[in-house]
Amino acid sequence: MNKLLKSFKNIIVSFLILILIWQVLVTAFNINPTLFPAPLKVLDAFKELLTTGLRGSSSDATLFSHIGISLFRFFCGYLLAVVLAVVLGLILGWFPKVFAYVNPIVQLIRPIAPVAWLPFIVLWVGIGSAPAIVIIFIAGFFPILLSTVTAVVSIDPIYLKVAQNFGISRGMTLIKIVFPAIFSQIATSLHLALGSSWVFLVSGEMVGAQSGLGFLVMDAKNCIRSDALLATMITIGLIGLVLDVLIRLFERFIAVKFGYGADRFIVND
Template identity: 55%
Template sequence: MKRLISLKYVIVSILILIAIWQFAFTISDYSEALFPSPLMALQALVEMIADGTLIASIGASMYRFVIGYGLSVVIAVFLGLILGSLPRVFNYVNPTLQLLRPISPTAWMPFVVLLFGIGDLPAIVIIFIAAFFPVLLSTVSAVSKIDDIYFRVSDNFGIKQPALMWKVILPAAFPQIANAIHLALGSAWIFLVAGEMVGAQSGLGYQIIDARNNIRADILLATILVIGLIGLLLDFLIGLAEKRILKAWGGES
């Protein structure tokens, strides 16, 4: 599992990004209305915090993300553990998974909106799809690669299903599953924003579209920065959770 990013590196990296942004603004011939400076974006951020729109947008987006991503991970890991333990069944299921996996979640968006309309559900479905296949297939792969010695020892101690699944298979496969969960987090967060641009009337993705329609590039860039910072925070939190689980199961500390 990858190491958690040091706060020092995060701060320095963000400062470098802001410096490049300011330099580009200084030498650019674009109007400030189209390409605002970091200070203008910061002022827009303060404005959104003051009028409550930013908090409302973050709340709406996080609600959809937690439900969509959480359900996707739980269901994908559960099915992956079962299919990984039943390779003959997986051989029949795998072709269908490989057919659906390369389809971009945004390709499903028009169909999802037609089925469920505008609101929370389309974005939740898109998040679910974005995270589901990577976690499912990685879980199946992780289970299939477990050393046979785990099963021989379990058999000697009389450990049978379902205890075998939760006490042996899941802990042994978890490091690879954790990597997939980590990667799926970024994908799900990206497609949340994309889904909100089409199928929602609130949230950070909708706020970007609204700022574009009102020619408020300062709000648009401020919202993009907030999306990136939240993604970074989510990545850190899930990395911390994975590290503690691995430590509890005797993995890397």
């Protein structure tokens, strides 16, 4: 609890320092508010977005509505990527000879930026929420898949020998022994995939969507509202921070409850 309070204090102090530097720079260099608005002007934009929505926008949705839609799309794509990537990663890691044939295809597709698929995605699934969900899925799938496969392949052989000595079936060994043993490595890939998926959510919503935070970014740009644009960008960053904290708490809960590398999460208050 003390560590949590200290972390919260550090976050607040760092944000206050950032806002102070922001205000000093705007004042000292007399920056045109149209180009880069002061903190108070951005705060006014926050109030506008939260109450009435962006004035002059093609949508009358408020900021909370856009956040809700973006989070729905994010969790649909991200959770689907997590489940499929972990399951497929366990299977391919368990059968490395099969993965030897799959890996070249994965390495061919993986470097392609998810947004590069947008023209095809729009043609295949249309506009709206579907393109953003597909892009989130692509962004999160490959890091988790490759991390899971690598973790399974490099697992300490002692785990497999113990399972063999106790007569545990291969399927149960994979679920009951291998997965818990590599959970901490999978958790690291979940963090990386979460960040990249959230980034590409915004990119996906910039094309073809009529709602969401990515759409709001484009809408504020089209309305020449740099204050609303900054307010939306700050919202995106804050939600990303909250999501990272939540996944860390979930990881700790699972680790402590089921003993998956729980020693990593023991905190001496």
